[in-house]
Amino acid sequence: MNTRKLMLAASAAAFALTAAPAMAERGTDGDLKIIFWQAVSTMNPYLSGGTKEVYAASMVIEPLARYDETGALVPMLATEIPTVENGGVAEDLKSITWKLKPDLKWSDGSAVTAEDAIFTWKYCTAPDGGCAQGAYFEGVTNVEAVDASTIKVSFSEAKPYPYSAFVGAQSPIIQAAQFKDCLGAKAPECTSANFGPIGTGPFVVKEFKPNDVVTFEANSNYRDAAKPAFASVTLKGGGDAASAARSVLETGEFDYAWNMQVEPEILEQMMAAGKGKIEVAFGTQVERIDINPYGVDPSLGDKRSTKEAGPHPALSDPAVRRALSIAIDREIIDEAGYGPNGQPTCNILPAPDIYVSTAVDWCLTQDIEGANKLLEDAGWKMGSDGIREKDGVKLSFLYQTSTNSVRQGTQALVKDMWSQIGVSVELRNISASVFFGGDPASPDTFQKFMADIQMYTNNFDGTDPEKYMAGWMCDKIPSPATGWQGENIVRYCNPEYDALVKELGQTGELEKRAEIAKKLNDMLSNDVAQIPLIHRGQPSAVNNTLLGVKMNAWDSELWNVADWSRAK
Amino acid sequence: MFTFTVRRLLFAVPTLLAISFIIFALLDLAPSDPLSDLPLTIPPEVREQIRLAMGLDQPFIIRYFKWLQQFFINEPLNIFEQITGITVGSGERMRVLSWATRSPVVDLIVQRLPQTLWVVGLSYLFGVLIAIPIGVISAYRQYSWFDQIGTFVSMVGYSVPTFFTGVLLIVVFSSWLQWFPSIYDTTLVVNSWDSFILQVKQMFLPVLVLTLFNVSQISRFVRASMLDNLNMDYVRTARAKGVKEKIVLLVHVLRNSLIPVVTVIALGVPTIFSGAIITEQVFRVNGLGQLLITAIQGADIPLVQTLTFIFAILIVLFNLIADVLYGILDPRIRYE
Numbered sequence: 001m002n003t004r005k006l007m008l009a010a011s012a013a014a015f016a017l018t019a020a021p022a023m024a025e026r027g028t029d030g031d032l033k034i035i036f037w038q039a040v041s042t043m044n045p046y047l048s049g050g051t052k053e054v055y056a057a058s059m060v061i062e063p064l065a066r067y068d069e070t071g072a073l074v075p076m077l078a079t080e081i082p083t084v085e086n087g088g089v090a091e092d093l094k095s096i097t098w099k100l101k102p103d104l105k106w107s108d109g110s111a112v113t114a115e116d117a118i119f120t121w122k123y124c125t126a127p128d129g130g131c132a133q134g135a136y137f138e139g140v141t142n143v144e145a146v147d148a149s150t151i152k153v154s155f156s157e158a159k160p161y162p163y164s165a166f167v168g169a170q171s172p173i174i175q176a177a178q179f180k181d182c183l184g185a186k187a188p189e190c191t192s193a194n195f196g197p198i199g200t201g202p203f204v205v206k207e208f209k210p211n212d213v214v215t216f217e218a219n220s221n222y223r224d225a226a227k228p229a230f231a232s233v234t235l236k237g238g239g240d241a242a243s244a245a246r247s248v249l250e251t252g253e254f255d256y257a258w259n260m261q262v263e264p265e266i267l268e269q270m271m272a273a274g275k276g277k278i279e280v281a282f283g284t285q286v287e288r289i290d291i292n293p294y295g296v297d298p299s300l301g302d303k304r305s306t307k308e309a310g311p312h313p314a315l316s317d318p319a320v321r322r323a324l325s326i327a328i329d330r331e332i333i334d335e336a337g338y339g340p341n342g343q344p345t346c347n348i349l350p351a352p353d354i355y356v357s358t359a360v361d362w363c364l365t366q367d368i369e370g371a372n373k374l375l376e377d378a379g380w381k382m383g384s385d386g387i388r389e390k391d392g393v394k395l396s397f398l399y400q401t402s403t404n405s406v407r408q409g410t411q412a413l414v415k416d417m418w419s420q421i422g423v424s425v426e427l428r429n430i431s432a433s434v435f436f437g438g439d440p441a442s443p444d445t446f447q448k449f450m451a452d453i454q455m456y457t458n459n460f461d462g463t464d465p466e467k468y469m470a471g472w473m474c475d476k477i478p479s480p481a482t483g484w485q486g487e488n489i490v491r492y493c494n495p496e497y498d499a500l501v502k503e504l505g506q507t508g509e510l511e512k513r514a515e516i517a518k519k520l521n522d523m524l525s526n527d528v529a530q531i532p533l534i535h536r537g538q539p540s541a542v543n544n545t546l547l548g549v550k551m552n553a554w555d556s557e558l559w560n561v562a563d564w565s566r567a568k
Numbered sequence: 569m570f571t572f573t574v575r576r577l578l579f580a581v582p583t584l585l586a587i588s589f590i591i592f593a594l595l596d597l598a599p600s601d602p603l604s605d606l607p608l609t610i611p612p613e614v615r616e617q618i619r620l621a622m623g624l625d626q627p628f629i630i631r632y633f634k635w636l637q638q639f640f641i642n643e644p645l646n647i648f649e650q651i652t653g654i655t656v657g658s659g660e661r662m663r664v665l666s667w668a669t670r671s672p673v674v675d676l677i678v679q680r681l682p683q684t685l686w687v688v689g690l691s692y693l694f695g696v697l698i699a700i701p702i703g704v705i706s707a708y709r710q711y712s713w714f715d716q717i718g719t720f721v722s723m724v725g726y727s728v729p730t731f732f733t734g735v736l737l738i739v740v741f742s743s744w745l746q747w748f749p750s751i752y753d754t755t756l757v758v759n760s761w762d763s764f765i766l767q768v769k770q771m772f773l774p775v776l777v778l779t780l781f782n783v784s785q786i787s788r789f790v791r792a793s794m795l796d797n798l799n800m801d802y803v804r805t806a807r808a809k810g811v812k813e814k815i816v817l818l819v820h821v822l823r824n825s826l827i828p829v830v831t832v833i834a835l836g837v838p839t840i841f842s843g844a845i846i847t848e849q850v851f852r853v854n855g856l857g858q859l860l861i862t863a864i865q866g867a868d869i870p871l872v873q874t875l876t877f878i879f880a881i882l883i884v885l886f887n888l889i890a891d892v893l894y895g896i897l898d899p900r901i902r903y904e
Contacts, residue, residue, distance in 0.1 A: 035751075038605075039862060041668040041669045041670075041866075042668075042669050042670055042671070044670075047670050048606075048668070048670075049606045049607065049610050049614075049618070050605050050606055050607070051607055128620065128621055129617075129621060130617050130618040130619075130620060130621020130622065131614070131617065131618075132606065132610060132614065132618055133610075133614075134613070134614040134617055135609075135610065135611050135613075135614050185621070187621075187670070188621075188665050188670035188671070189665075191670070191671040191672065191675070194670055194671070195671065207755065209679060209754060209755075209854060210666075210668075210669040210671060210676060210679075211668070211669065211676075211854075211858075211859060211862050212754055212854035212858075213754050213755055213854070215755055234755065236751065236753075236754075236852065237852075238849065238852045238854070238858060238862070239751075239849060239850070239852050240849075243735075243738070243750070243850070246738075246743065246750070247750060247751055250743050251742055251743055251746070251750055253749060253750065253751055254751075431600070432604060433600040433601060433604040433605075433865065433866075433867055434599045434600055434601070434604070435604075436601075436604040436605075436608070437599065437600055437601025437603065437604035437867070438601055438603060438604070438612075438615065439599050439600075439601045441599070442599035442601075444599060456608075457608075458608045458609075459607075459608070459609065460609055461607075461609045467611075482612075483616075485612035485613075485615070485616065486612060487611070487612070
């Protein structure tokens with residue numbers, strides 16, 4: 001190679017290097033087209049709480065800090081993440097102090113101050129407001145401005161994990177000036193503010209058509225002058241998951257489609273067109289089977305599925321519970337219904353990595369023989385009809401879940417697996433709007449659990465599992481006395497567990513917290529409080545021309561939309 | 569005729585009140601829940617607060633009367649204020665608010681109405697315009713090849729559901745041929761020739777699907793009605809008098825045949841407003857049908873209640889119009 005050629009190559013390389021940042025200019029990449037098959041109803045996450053609304057709003061309004069794709073906290077409006085070490089979190093863990101970035105501006109040009117954060121807190125905790133994110137401000141006694149750019153959040157008791165208020169896409173800061181007349185019962189009346197909140201994010205709402213389409217344009221006051229690369233965003237809603245997938249993977253009309261709950265083989269076919277791919281992020285979602293420890297016989301009347309009904313004649317037997325768990329081949333369920341979007345699991349706490357236990361993997365391999373032996377030893381003898389029984393009680397159960405083709409497929413597979421150990425199940429599916437509805441008048445809700453066995457997915461927001469693990473405490477069991485409210489739907493009750501959760505609440509060190517959380521997880525799996533099946537990912541379809549997507553299960557999937565760009 | 573109309577209108581008031589009560593009661597008894605779409609991570613205490621903010625803690629009958637007041641007094645007053653600019657009283661009154669969007673239901677309906685009228689209305693219009701000639705020829709040349717093909721096509725159009733034809737057309741014209749978009753762009757503003765072409769292109773598939781359905785339905789009515797009349801004595805008389813065949817068919821027979829058809833068409837008009845729920849959903853047209861189905865799925869009860877009630881008003885109204893038209897078109901019928 002002669003010198004001239006070398007120099008040419010070098011200068012070309014140098015040109016390429018300098019050209020890269022020059023290309024990253026605000027609004028040069030045209031329109032970004034996103035499709036959510038469930039349309040966005042409002043742009044105010046405090047009034048809706050739905051995932052689609054939280055995601056859509058995350059492009060406009062931002063919290064002080066949010067989670068990146070690895071689950072680590074990254075500052076957004078704050079300069080840094082406060083910790084005990086840097087003095088941001090008080091020694092007694094009763095307050096946290098955030099510092100705003102300098103010269104932050106709302107999209108209308110006015111300055112962001114600590115007053116806006118105080119207002120946000122007041123807005124979400126105002127009586128009669130029905131704030132959907134109230135849980136993020138639980139235990140917050142006061143939010144005050146130390147100075148114009150310093151926010152101090154005080155808690156009623158020591159909080160070992162103080163990152164909830166103003167952290168994550170669910171609890172962004174809204175502009176005090178815009179929402180000042182919208183407190184409490186007046187919140188829904190501020191339609192124009194709810195549909196077009198003024199924010200600090202990379203985009204501003206240009207037009208909002210509820211339950212249909214949102215158009216955004218780049219925020220000219222965004223703190224990074226080079227971002228966002230896209231000049232506008234169109235967020236279309238409606239239809240169904242499969243046709244949304246088609247619009248990205250097959251016709252290429254859209255760049256990004258959220259929540260691709262579609263059978264793996266259908267997605268494979270669509271991906272054959274070569275226009276896009278499926279990206280999956282694994283958060284904390286676990287598809288699980290709940291086993292009712294209480295009697296549910298209809299003859300029990302009002303006592304069904306409560307402590308007063310007494311123990312379940314078959315399912316309160318630990319041997320039966322364990323046998324049901326090891327009779328399931330999770331690999332097959334995963335392959336048939338989830339493909340790359342799921343992994344078999346035995347943990348009810350599947351992530352983040354530091355909390356993941358490996359001590360209960362005994363359930364990962366199917367063991368029909370072992371299950372049969374367990375039941376045999378416990379006195380459940382095979383009847384002439386192929387169903388085991390003991391003292392006149394048959395291992396014959398009602399197995400309910402929500403209406404959803406993947407779940408019905410899983411139900412059929414599990415039914416078949418259990419029939420091999422002499423357990424028969426009757427399958428039932430209930431419309432999701434009823435099953436998850438929580439209407440106290442309906443007998444078909446998953447909280448009432450008026451069945452022997454049921455299946456659904458649950459998860460927790462953010463990365464800290466304390467609140468989630470507290471959901472198995474005795475006092476969280478739904479009952480008529482609590483209006484059937486309560487997270488402990490599996491009706492697990494173990495004083496040792498309760499004590500350990502309380503210990504978690506007083507432990508500050510991360511390693512120790514992880515250790516306790518693992519212990520809690522192992523207790524639940526070893527007692528077979530429920531049967532964890534699949535660690536579910538969040539699949540989204542991404543067009544090949546779209547760059548910069550970092551799938552995030554800990555925050556909004558659109559968390560880094562400011563960094564997205566179009567391949568040239 | 570006038571007294572008949574007035575009497576019918578007066579009768580409509582208690583009918584509609586009864587309908588509104590039945591809809592409200594049915595929706596209240598239905599087990600679906602407005603909070604079922606929310607992530608399970610939202611704790612029960614917060615859910616309770618949201619329920620309170622929606623007014624769900626109040627007794628059924630109070631919620632019903634509140635809705636009545638909002639729909640029959642507050643909303644008309646609001647429309648009056650917007651049109652005239654006169655403020656009545658303080659101007660602050662509770663409007664019917666949707667639970668999902670937390671915005672006034674009437675504004676949502678006003679926003680959705682144009683798309684439905686364009687897409688569904690146009691397909692209804694095309695349906696009528698195409699169906700009448702097909703029906704006339706099919707009847708005149710009964711059992712000819714034209715009639716056979718017409719019968720076959722309308723059977724297909726009538727029996728194959730729109731969620732099948734819609735998706736089929738998308739696969740053929742959007743995925744394979746890439747002639748038409750599969751998703752309706754509701755933000756498109758028609759202000760130039762190019763954007764007009766785009767608008768026509770995106771309306772083509774949904775209008776086609778619905779037109780096929782409407783043609784199938786109406787052409788059958790026209791054909792049956794024409795056949796009834798072609799065998800009448802007056803047709804034989806007209807032919808015996810030496811009236812030209814064209815005039816016999818298009819003046820004598822068609823006019824008489826259209827009387828029942830007009831009724832059918834008038835009774836079908838409310839379905840334009842209720843939108844074509846499935847077709848709008850398949851093509852993502854943001855019309856009233858899509859609004860209704862998302863409201864039902866999300867248990868947005870004020871929106872479902874208001875929409876179904878407006879449809880009920882339209883059905884009652886167009887029944888009346890059909891009756892009146894009948895009286896005008898057919899001199900043998902007189903209401904006294």
